[in-house]
Amino acid sequence: MEIITATKEQLPIIRDLAYKIWPDTYGQILSSEQLEYMLLNFYNIPSLEEQFDNGQVFLLVKEEENFLGFAAYQINCKTEGKTKLHKIYVLPETQGKGIGKLLLQEVENRARLHGNTHLFLNVNKYNKAQEFYKSQGFVVVLEEVIDIGHGYIMDDYVMEKEL
Structure with missing residues (x-):
């Protein structure tokens, strides 16, 4: 299993993984x-x-030719010295195997x-992933609470970790 930095050309892989993972999450x-x-x-x-x-x-997390999950982060996001973990998702069938921890x-x-x-992230208040974090x-x-348009909101906790 390896973690690779995705290129712009690999963004369709991220999209496809999100469509597989989000309904379960x-x-x-x-x-x-x-x-x-x-x-x-x-x-x-x-x-x-x-x-x-x-x-x-x-x-991207890759095992042989299969992509199992992804993450996205940003260094010095909003403030100097803090990294934001924007996304971290693994395929439902691979959860519990340490892939999220590896990412x-x-x-x-x-x-x-x-x-x-510091590392910080947003997590939906009802997402069981907060226990992982x-x-x-x-x-x-x-x-x-973030208004994302179309009458929808994201009701989140902001979580942080000192590195």
Whole structure:
């Protein structure tokens, strides 16, 4: 298993993984309409290209010829010294095998290499992944409600970890 830095040409792989992963991750939390709206808006190729161009680094986990998950992070996001973990997802059938932890450790290592001292993320208040983040040393630092348009919101915790 290896972690690679994704190129712009590999963004369709990220999109395809999101479409496979999100229904399992958010199917019990969001309406099918909001889920579809978010996928269409956040994971269309022009949106992913914009995220890429605005400083997000995308990572892919690859085993042989199969891609099992992805992450995206941004060094010095919003403030100097802090890295934001924008996304981290693994295929449902691979969860519990340490792939998410591997991706997280890679992001932490890259953040440290850039002199960042904190890693932060947003997680839906009802997403069971917050337990994973807590087990990895993250703590809730605030609550955030983000209007994403079309009458939808993201009701999140912001979690942070000192590196």
